[in-house]
Amino acid sequence: MARSALTSAAWLTLAALSVGASVPSAFCSPLRHAAARVGRSRPRCVAAAVDYGGIQHAGVLVSDTAKSLAFYTEVLGMGDDTQYRPATLSFAGAFVRCGTHQLHLMELPNPDPTAGRPEHGGRDRHLAITVQSIEPLKASLEAAGVPYTMSMSGRLAVFCRDPDGNALEFLEATAVRAG
Numbered sequence: 001m002a003r004s005a006l007t008s009a010a011w012l013t014l015a016a017l018s019v020g021a022s023v024p025s026a027f028c029s030p031l032r033h034a035a036a037r038v039g040r041s042r043p044r045c046v047a048a049a050v051d052y053g054g055i056q057h058a059g060v061l062v063s064d065t066a067k068s069l070a071f072y073t074e075v076l077g078m079g080d081d082t083q084y085r086p087a088t089l090s091f092a093g094a095f096v097r098c099g100t101h102q103l104h105l106m107e108l109p110n111p112d113p114t115a116g117r118p119e120h121g122g123r124d125r126h127l128a129i130t131v132q133s134i135e136p137l138k139a140s141l142e143a144a145g146v147p148y149t150m151s152m153s154g155r156l157a158v159f160c161r162d163p164d165g166n167a168l169e170f171l172e173a174t175a176v177r178a179g
Contacts, residue, residue: 057102061110062164065092068105071163072096075144098129114165120149121159121167128169134158
């Protein structure tokens with residue numbers, strides 16, 4: 001490809017790449033294509049510095065809000081934060097509090113199969129939530145007849161599924177600090 005086919009800025013960037021410079025991720029895709037067209041090596045992309053604060057909430061698909069809310073509050077002992085859920089949402093749902101974070105129970109069609117999932121939730125997509133002690137949780141799961149498995153890694157962690165088959169992991173806080 002002739003030099004004139006690329007802008008001067010693109011040529012300067014490609015020249016910088018030849019000496020190993022990094023490129024902000026926003027410019028990566030076009031520069032990768034340009035580098036390939038002129039036989040240069042692909043740019044090394046770097047993400048912008050982002051100051052993360054944590055996960056505010058995670059969305060969980062459920063088929064019956066009332067049934068799921070009862071499971072999360074009565075069996076798992078989470079707080080009902082539904083009063084903070086925006087009334088403008090066009091679907092049923094609830095918020096539950098676990099520590100300083102929330103789960104958004106969303107009554108929406110689930111595109112994932114609920115049957116045929118691995119018995120052990122650690123072998124499936126799952127949410128991992130810390131608890132101070134897993135013993136009260138195990139007692140509550142047993143009293144409610146909810147099957148669970150212990151972590152296969154030997155950590156102090158319990159895996160169970162909610163009424164819709166969503167896998168949940170509960171790690172004792174000391175297991176997180178220990179690694």
